[in-house]
Amino acid sequence: MISPLYNKLIDFSATKLSFHMPGHKFGTIADIHKINLSLLDNTEVVGMDNLYEADGIIKQAMELMADFYGAQNTIFLTNGATAGVLASIIALCKDNEKIIVARNCHHSVESALILSGAIPIYINPQYLQESHLLGEITPQDIRTALETYPDAKGVIIVSPTYEGIVSDVQAVADVVHEYEKILIVDEAHGAHFVIGEDFPLSSIHQEADIVINSMHKTLPALTQSALLHICSERVPYSDILSALRMIQTSSPSYMMMGLMDYIRCYILDNKDEIRRHYIDSLIEVRNNLKALKYLKLIELPNKQYDISKIVISTAYTNIDGYKLAEILNDAYNITVEAALSTYIILITTMADNKITLQRVEKALRAIDNSINHCNNKLIEDSFFMQDIAEGISLRKVYYADKEWMIIDQCEGKIITKAIMLYPPGVPMVCIGEVLMREHIKLVYAFKEKLQGIRLIDKNILVQVVKSTKSN
Structure with missing residues (x-):
């Protein structure tokens, strides 16, 4: 039988150490590899409830998830955080209504603007010169945008960023609500904040109105497993559900929903073990990586940074991020989440432990000893250096x-x-x-x-x- 993709996937999982999503790392946590997932693959038969009219077992599971995260309501998403972004903006904005958009938002926001007909007002994240990363969205920039465009319906930002940088969501929310607007936070990379106090406080607890999590990115769930949290009375549940019906599959995956329910329960039952095997080991390895000579571990204060992301800068070495990722893959069978010109991103999750984390530490130390310092002239992200600016209808551009x-x-x-x-x-x-x-x-x-x-x-x-x- 010729099955190249299947064979490649099996070979990859058997030979590579994953420091990328999905967060279950080939089922190496919570006995996921032992679960017969086909037994979870069901549909809207008697007793199995219906996601879009939930009044039974799915409603119970979502209520437990909302309580777990601290939201008023939580809705399962089986088309990823993308579905949550689309539904949130479609529910908030009508054709030609404005919404303030952080320029570093995921490109799913553009799709939402095309579908809704909303007009973007672009604002810029801070640029962190020392680490050459895009940083937080400031409350002052939000205030300036709302003063300039008081007819905007709301604001969407991303926190944490892909690299793990967190905005002061509480301060942003205070400004947004002062102007009686809605705050949407794409917290796709922050689903794991719930597992321990060493991670930043979720936007759910900082007065955001809608928060979107990708469980599959940083928790051991299947790809496309995500959550939409409604956190205030400003957002009608029915509006979100109506939008979700349009943009999410009419056959949501029970396999994904069931596993998300299982993972919630697993975390509650195993917090101490997760602390010992993952969080303590992560902190130890991060401390050890500070001793690298030429490669640099990106560090920010805890409230501003998600320590689960190991971001290694190559900015002042004689290799770039692409080459570092290539060496890790070819010489050490370690695959990274992303490689860019001046850094790499490694995603750690509760599926990691002392063994996996020390393996990546050992590899980075060896590479660090084989490279040299170099005074590189870096290209700044000047495409984020524009002032607050009103865009035009993306729907009109699209057509x-x-x-x-x-x-x-x-x-x-x-x-x-x-x-x-x-x-x-x-x-x-x-x-x-x-x-x-x-x-x-x-x-x-x-x-x-x-x-x-x-x-x-x-x-x-x-x-x-x-x-x-x-x-």
Whole structure:
């Protein structure tokens, strides 16, 4: 039987040490590898309830999940956090209504803007010069945006970021609610905050109105398993459910929902063991990694950072992040979550333990001893250095006539296909934005690592709104 994907998946799981999502790390925690998942694959038969009209066993499981996280209501998502982002914005905004959007939000926000017809007001995260990372969204920037655009319906931010940086959500929420708006927090990478006080406080407990978690990213759930938490009376449950019906499958996976329910119970029953085997070992290894000579462990104060993310900077070495990831994979069979020009991201979860964490520490120490210091001139993320700016309707851009053109001819034109570094899927240029000279320089710098462009011969092509001028 010829089954290349299946065979590759089996081989990969048998040979690689995973420091990437999904968080179950090939079923190495909570006896997941022993569970016959096909027994959980069911549908809306008698006694099994219905996610969209839950009044039985699914309702009970979601109420237990809401109590576990501290939300007013929790809804299971089986199309990932993407479904939660889409449903939240569709429920909040009608056509041509404005919403304030952090520029470093996941690209699913763009899809939500196209579907809802909402108009984005872009705000920028802070840029952390020392670590060369995008940082938090500040309350002052939120205030400035709301003062400038008082008709905005609400705000969506991402916290923690892909790299683990957390915003002061409480301070942001105070400003948002002062203006009587709604705050949505994409907390996809923070589902594990509930497992211990060494992790940041969830946005659920910082007065966000809607919080979205991806259980599969940082907890041992199956890919696409996620949660939408409604945390205030400002958001009608029925509006969220109505939107979810449109954008999520009509056959939600009982396998995913059942395993999310199981993992909640497992965490409650095994908090002390998780503390000993994972959290204590993680803290020990992070402390040891501070001794690296040339590679650098990114560190921020606890309230601003999620320590489960091991982010290793190559900024001042003679290798880049791509090369570091390649060495880890080829020489040590360690696969990372993401590699970028100046750093790598390794995702640790409760599926890790002293053995797995020490293995990655040993590998990084060995690599650190084999490389040299280098005074690199780094390219800053200048595409996030624009002021607060109103976008145009992404729905109109999406349906406009488009054409692919050589990028050097496109300065001043409207982009119709987001240009993004992937992973993490954060746009360098958003749909509907005007392409500037600074963008063009960055596209040339990262052309091999971008989605949303075409490389033909030696030319870079981008998609823009087609000119209506006659030739």
